[in-house]
Amino acid sequence: MTTLNYIPFDSHVHFRRGAMLRTVVPYTARQCWGAVVMPNTATPHILTPDDADAYRNEILFASHPVVGENFVPLVTGYLTPKTDPIDIAHGYKKGKWHGMKVYPPGATTHSNEGVAARDLLTHPALPVMADIGMPLLLHPEVNALHGDIVDPYDRERLFVDTLEELLYRYPTLRLSVEHVTDEATARFMMSYGKTGQVVCTITAQHLLFDRRDLHEDGWQPHLFCYPILKRKKSRDAVIALATGGFGFVSAGTDSAPHPTHAKERAAGCAGGVFSAHIMVELYAQAFANAGALDKLEAFLCVNGPRFYGLKPCPGTVNIVESARAIDAMIAIEGGDKLRPFGFHEDPSKAFKLRYRPIFH
Numbered sequence: 001m002t003t004l005n006y007i008p009f010d011s012h013v014h015f016r017r018g019a020m021l022r023t024v025v026p027y028t029a030r031q032c033w034g035a036v037v038m039p040n041t042a043t044p045h046i047l048t049p050d051d052a053d054a055y056r057n058e059i060l061f062a063s064h065p066v067v068g069e070n071f072v073p074l075v076t077g078y079l080t081p082k083t084d085p086i087d088i089a090h091g092y093k094k095g096k097w098h099g100m101k102v103y104p105p106g107a108t109t110h111s112n113e114g115v116a117a118r119d120l121l122t123h124p125a126l127p128v129m130a131d132i133g134m135p136l137l138l139h140p141e142v143n144a145l146h147g148d149i150v151d152p153y154d155r156e157r158l159f160v161d162t163l164e165e166l167l168y169r170y171p172t173l174r175l176s177v178e179h180v181t182d183e184a185t186a187r188f189m190m191s192y193g194k195t196g197q198v199v200c201t202i203t204a205q206h207l208l209f210d211r212r213d214l215h216e217d218g219w220q221p222h223l224f225c226y227p228i229l230k231r232k233k234s235r236d237a238v239i240a241l242a243t244g245g246f247g248f249v250s251a252g253t254d255s256a257p258h259p260t261h262a263k264e265r266a267a268g269c270a271g272g273v274f275s276a277h278i279m280v281e282l283y284a285q286a287f288a289n290a291g292a293l294d295k296l297e298a299f300l301c302v303n304g305p306r307f308y309g310l311k312p313c314p315g316t317v318n319i320v321e322s323a324r325a326i327d328a329m330i331a332i333e334g335g336d337k338l339r340p341f342g343f344h345e346d347p348s349k350a351f352k353l354r355y356r357p358i359f360h
Contacts (some may be wrong), residue, residue, distance in 0.1 A: 002245035004301055004317040006282055007359075010035040012137075012178055012252025014109075014272070017041050019333040024257050025062035025221045029278040031357070033313040034072035034305065036137075036252070040340035043213060045078040046255040049091030052077060056096075060227035068352060073108045074098040074308055092134045096310055099135035099176070100125065107143040107155065108226035109256065109272060117142050117162045121169060130173040135307070136244050137176045138163070140185060141227060152228045153211070156182040164190055164255040167198070171317045175199070176307065179254045181206045181227045190241065193248035195323060200305050201252025202242045203342075204282035205273050208289075210235040216259045217349070225256065226271040244297060248305035253279050259336040261328070275341045278326070280357040282318045282341075288354070293319075315360070322356035 013028055013035045014022045017104030021312075028035050037059065039046030046052050047217040052075040055204040063071040077083070079100045091097045115123060129136055134167055138161065141155035150158060163185075166173060168227065171192050175201040178188060214220050223229065242249055256272025263270050280300070287296045296319075302312045327350075342351035 001321075002284070002296065002319040003272040003321065004297045005314065005358070006297060006301035007033040007315040007317065008251070008300045009033060009304045009312070010253050010255075010276075010279065011176075011307070012036055012038065012254050012266035013276065014040070014256040015252070016257060017043050017058065019336070020259070021256055022062045022353045023332045023338060024255070024274070024276060025059055025331065026066040029063040030084075031279050031359075033070065033315075034074060034310070035236070036074045036076060036098065036304070039076050040103060040108075042110040043111065045106070045113065046075060046220035047078055047080065047083070048087060049094065049096035051093060053228070056057065069155050075103045077124070078103075078113065079115055079125065079136075081115055081119065081123075082124055083287070085125045087239055088125050088134065089128055089132055092132060093284055097142060099137050101137040101139070102131065102242060103139045104141050104143040104342075105143045107139060109270065111139070114139075115130070116144065117159060120162065121165055126170055126173060130170045130238045133174060135174045135176055139220065140177050140180070149192060151327055152226075153230060156227050158186040159189050160184050163192075167192060171352070172197075173237040176201065178236045179203050179206065179227060181234060182232050182240055183230075183234040184311070186234070186237035186241045193246060196307065197302070199248040200241075200248065201254075201304070203252060203254045203273070204275055204286055205229070206238055207242055207329065208282065221269045222341060224269055224271055225254065225273045225275065239286070240291050243287055243290045243295050245295045245298065246305055247298070247306070249299060250307070251279075251283055251300045252272060252304070255279070257338055257352040259332060260339045263339065271337040274338060276341045277330075278320065278342060278353065280317065281355050284355040284357070285353065318358040319355050321354060324353050324356065325350035326353075
């Protein structure tokens with residue numbers, strides 16, 4: 001048995017809006033005392049401090065029946081070419097949002113209003129954010145280059161130059177490199193990672209799987225996400241980064257729910273893995289595979305909130321060995337279904353969990 005002395009914290013999660021949000025928020029709230037919530041919600045995006053307030057209230061309404069007032073959503077804003085730096089600073093100082101997220105246009109779900117890597121370096125918000133200490137959260141990919149769409153397996157590697165240029169131009173800017181997947185980005189973090197200033201998040205799926213798994217027994221839509229799974233050598237580099245005991249690396253599930261009909265359609269499979277329901281189990285399994293369960297507590301509970309100026313939340317979580325599998329779909333209000341990661345109609349093909357968290 002492994003014991004955590006703090007409650008987990010998810011540094012990167014998607015809740016969507018409406019019925020989907022009401023369905024998925026409780027899964028995170030039952031395991032985490034807080035989470036950093038992404039702003040690409042589509043209806044609408046979180047573009048202003050008032051949007052952030054409304055979104056926070058929607059999340060709290062969904063979490064209260066489960067944990068009362070004990071869940072803390074840290075809402076982020078969506079950086080667009082038109083985002084007003086004055087609004088950014090006002091919202092941050094008032095505690096309405098806790099960072100700005102930048103998406104390369106077209107790189108992931110609801111990202112078309114984002115800022116391309118070539119334009120990010122001169123965005124007027126960046127010097128303001130550097131001055132007030134507001135974090136910039138990066139989807140670290142180059143989606144298009146010289147008018148051509150970039151190979152999805154190369155997009156993150158090509159963004160490393162932008163990361164280095166950001167640090168050169170804005171040496172005090174606080175950066176969170178989200179969902180690291182590539183060995184080049186892992187090397188960048190090993191060189192430049194600095195607790196409190198340059199940090200990164202890592203998902204469970206990028207620790208447990210590589211791109212070979214996408215094709216095992218045919219295409220696996222429920223492992224398809226952005227950034228896409230990479231080669232084994234990249235996965236190995238990311239595992240070493242996650243389990244190395246560094247204070248600048250934390251858990252960010254990037255749990256991204258889509259109704260089953262959007263994941264299992266004939267064309268245009270939605271990108272995203274819904275993993276919030278077994279967040280602790282998946283990370284425990286990945287760290288156990290690496291012989292690093294002793295490093296799990298800091299990664300899962302301490303490093304993430306510290307970057308946002310928060311103390312870890314004391315509590316006891318016993319992680320016990322308990323073989324099991326997910327055995328049911330999740331119903332969404334209105335008739336849609338959500339396939340939780342790990343579930344399969346054929347029990348022999350379900351993902352085999354080895355651990356179960358017991359919260360005290």
